[in-house]
Amino acid sequence: MNVELRGITKSFGPVIANSDVTLDIRAGEVLGLLGENGAGKSTLMNVLCGLYQPNAGEIRIDGRPVTFNGPGAAIEAGIGMVHQHFMLVPVFTVAENVVLGVEPVGKLDFLDLKKASDQVRAIKDQYGLEVDPDALIETLPVGVQQRVEIIKVLFRSAQVLILDEPTAVLTPQEVEEFFQIIKALRDAGKALVFITHKLNEILQIADRISVLRQGRITGSGDPKTMTTKDLAEMMVGRPVSFDVTKQPFAPGKDLLKIENLTVLHENSEIAVNQINFSVRSGEIIGIAGVQGNGQTALVEALAGLRHITSGTVTYQDHDITHSSARARHRMGIAHIPEDRQRTGIIPSFTVAENMVLDTYYDTRFSSRGQIKWDIVNEAAARGAVEFDVRTPSVFSAAGHLSGGNQQKLVVARELSRDTEMLLAAQPTRGLDVGSIEYIHERLIHARDEGDGVLIVSSELDEILALSDRILVMFKGNIIAEFENGDGQADKNEVGLAMAGAAP
Amino acid sequence: MSTPSKTDKAIQDLLRRAAPPRAEFEDLVIVPIFAVVAALILGAFTMLATNVELATIGQSYIALLKGSVGSLNAISETLTAAAPLILAGLGLALGFRAGLFNIGAEGQILMGGIAAVITGFSLPGLPFVLLLPLCLLSGALVGALYAGIAGWLRAATGAHEVISTIMLNLISYRLLDYLLRQPFIQREGRADPISKSVPDNAELPRLLDWLDPNLRVHAGIFLALAAVLVVYWILYRSKIGFEFRASGASPDAARFAGMRSGLIIVAAMATAGALAGLAGANQVLGVLDRATPGFSAGIGFDAIAVALLGRSHPFGVLLAGLLFGALEAGGRQMQVDAGVSIDLIGIIQALIIVFIAAPLLVRAIFPWGFRKPADVRKE
Incomplete structure (x- = not known):
C-alpha cells in the first residue's frame, strides 16, 4: 500500500x-x-x-x-x-x-x-x-x-x-x-x-x-x-559542528573523592556497591553504562539527595558524606538532574522562577525574607541570553519551552554561578542536535575553566566525545576504566564493558 | 555615552511582561463566572422539581439579590458573613498552593476562637489597643499550633493531612465541649456549655453602629482585606512563599533544589492554621461575643469551597468569599421573603463547586469567551 x-x-x-x-x-x-x-x-x-x-x-x-x-x-x-x-x-x-x-x-x-x-x-x-x-x-x-x-x-x-x-x-x-x-x-x-x-x-x-x-x-x-x-x-538550518574542541588535558588536584561508597535503592537492594574513584579539577569523568546500573543512585548520593549507607565522599578536603543538598550546593557543587521535567524544572513556574530555583535564598536575590524579583528577573534574562534559552519572556511558563530550551535553562541556572564541581546526569537526553551541541560546549567550557565534571550518560558516543576518563558501571560496580584524554578509548571495548564483559 | 549593546537589548526584550496566557484567564475568570450562572439556573430547576411555583422562584432570586446587596443592612450582613470565609479561605488557599489539602479549618477556627475568648475575659483590665491585638494574636497562634500538629504528623511520619485534619476536627468539637464546662471558662450560673463573654474592649469595633445599631459589620472585614495582601505577599514576594509554591507544584523539584520539605510542610500548615484561627477569633470578637459548642457553624468547610472557587489565589479568594458571604446573607432573606428553604443556598454553593471542578462541562454549556477547541494545540 x-x-x-x-x-x-x-x-x-x-x-x-x-x-x-x-x-x-x-x-x-x-x-x-x-x-x-x-x-x-x-x-x-x-x-x-x-x-x-x-x-x-x-x-x-x-x-x-x-x-x-x-x-x-x-x-x-x-x-x-x-x-x-x-x-x-x-x-x-x-x-x-x-x-x-x-x-x-x-x-x-x-x-x-x-x-x-x-x-x-x-x-x-x-x-x-x-x-x-x-x-x-x-x-x-x-x-x-x-x-x-x-x-x-x-x-x-x-x-x-x-x-x-x-x-x-x-x-x-x-x-x-x-x-x-x-x-x-x-x-x-x-x-x-x-x-x-x-x-x-x-x-x-x-x-x-x-x-x-x-x-x-x-x-x-x-x-x-x-x-x-x-x-x-x-x-x-545552519552548519553544525560535531567535533568537540577541548583544551589539552591538564588535570589538577583531586576535587571530589569517593571511597567505598555504598548506596541503596528504595527497596533496600544495593544500587551502588563499594565504589572508589575521584574527580580532579579540569577533568571530565564519564560514567558509561546501560541505564539502571546504579548511575542514578550514584549521582543523587553525590548531590546529597540520597542517603549514603557506607563509605565517604570528600570534597576539597571536607567530608561531605552526610551534608545536605543545600550545603553541597553552597560549596560549589552543581547538579544537572536526570529527569528535567520532574526534578530539573517546575513546568508551571516562570522561566525567571526556575532560574533561581536553588539560588533564591542567596543574598544576591533575597533579603529579610523577601525575594528581590527585579534583580531575579534581570539575572534570569541575562542568563537566558547568555545560555541561549529561547523564550518569549522570562515570565513565560518553563513548561511551554521545548525540551532543549528547558535543559539549557537548567544548565544556565547551574553554571551561572561560581561552581567547581558539576554533576550532569543524562545532560542531553531527548534533545535536538542544536541543543546537544550547545550543552556539550558548555560542559567542556566548565572543564577548561578548571571545574571537575562528572557526566553520566547512556549515550556511548557522548561519553566518548566528552570524557577524559571513562568509568563503566555495571550492576552497581565500576567494572572498567579507560583513559580517554586524547580520545584513545576504544568504542568496542567500552561497549563490551557496558554489557558486563570486564576486560 | 555608548549605545546599548545587542545583549542589553535582548535582555530588555525578555523582561517585557508576556501577555497573560489566555488559558489562565479562562481558568481564573470565565469558568468561575459561568459556574455561578449555571449553579443559579440549576438551582431554579431544583426549586421547580420541588413544586415551587415559577413566580416564587423569581421572587426568591430577587430576595437573594436584595438580601445581599439591596440595602445598607444587606451589604453589612454580606460583609459580616464574608470576613471569616475570606480569612479561613486564604489559609486553605495557601495550603493548596503548598500542595496540602487541609480539611481542618473547622477545628482550627474553634481552637483559635476559644483561645481568643479566654485571652479576652482573662485580661479585662487591659486597654483596647493592647487587648484586641492580643486576642487576635492568641487566636492565630493557637490555630497555627493546632494545624501544626497535622503538619508535623505529615512531615515526621507521612500521615496524610486529609486524614489527620479530619480527625483533629472531631477532636476539636469534643475538646471545645469539655473546655466550655470548665469552671474557669464556663459562664457563672450556667449549666449548659457556654463561655464567659468577651469584654467590650476586646471586641472588633462595629463600623456603622452610629448609623443604625443593627448594622453588624465590624472591623473584621479590614482584617480580612489586610490578610489578603499579606497572603499575596507571602506567596508571591517572600522566600518562604516561593518554597511553599515550589513544593506544592513539584515536591521532587523542590527537594532537588535543596529545599527542606518537612520544614516547609509544617510552616505552611501553621500559616494556614493561623489564618483559620484568626477567622475563629473574628467570629467570637466580632459577632458572637462568646464561644458555644460548634460556633464555627461550618465556616471551615465553606472556606474550602471559597478557596477552590478563588482558584487558591488571594484576590480570587477575596471575591469568592464576598460571593459566598452574599449567598449566605441573601439566603436568609430568601427564606423570609419567598419561604424557600435555606438549604437551597447550600445546593447552589455545591453546584458552583461541581461546575468549577468540571471546566469542560462549563465550556460545553457556555461556549462564549473561550478559544475554539481547534485552536488549542495538543502536542
Missing part, C-alpha cells in the same frame, strides 16, 4: 505546524522522517492517523484521495501508529493488550483468550517478533513492550506503520534488535515511517529520508549519499 501526502497544511490558530508538506510512503520501504523537537513531525503523523484534519492538502492511498474523520477510519484504511509513550495496560497479558477493543468472542460474548493467544503467536512467528503472548506487560522490559505495540498494530492489519521516536527508550542492544524487526517488516512488504531526531540511526535504517524544519520539508534524499553533517544542516 502506498500513501501520498500532497500539500498538507495544518495550523493551530496563528501557529503553522505544517506548511505544504508533500511526502510519499511506499510499500516495502522505510521512510526516515527527521526533524528537531517541535518541527511538526508529530502533527504531520497525527494528520495521517486521522487525529487532526488538515487545513489544506490531501491524503491519497494507492492514488485514491481519502479523508479520515477520526483515528478509527485511518486504522480501517490500514494505517497504524506506534506511539512513543506506550499505550498498554500493565496488568494485562500481551495477548489481552493486543486484542483490546477487537477481542475475539465466542458464543454468548465469551471472551476467547485462547484464540487471542494463538493469533498473537501467528503474528509473532510471521515477523519474528519474539514475545510470550501470556506474559504480563508489567514484567516485560521496555524493548519487548515495544514489540507488543507493533504486534497490536499488525493485528489490526496495518499496511503502513508509523513509528514515533521508537528508539528513545531503548538500550543500544535493544536498538539493534529493533532494527532487525523493522527490516523484517519492510521485507514483508509493509510501508514504514521512522520518526526520529537521531542522525546515525536514520542513516542506518532508512531507505529514503525527508527532513522537516519549522513545518516544511527542507530536504530529502538517499541515505547512501548523505552524511550526518548534511542531515544536521537541513534539520537545524
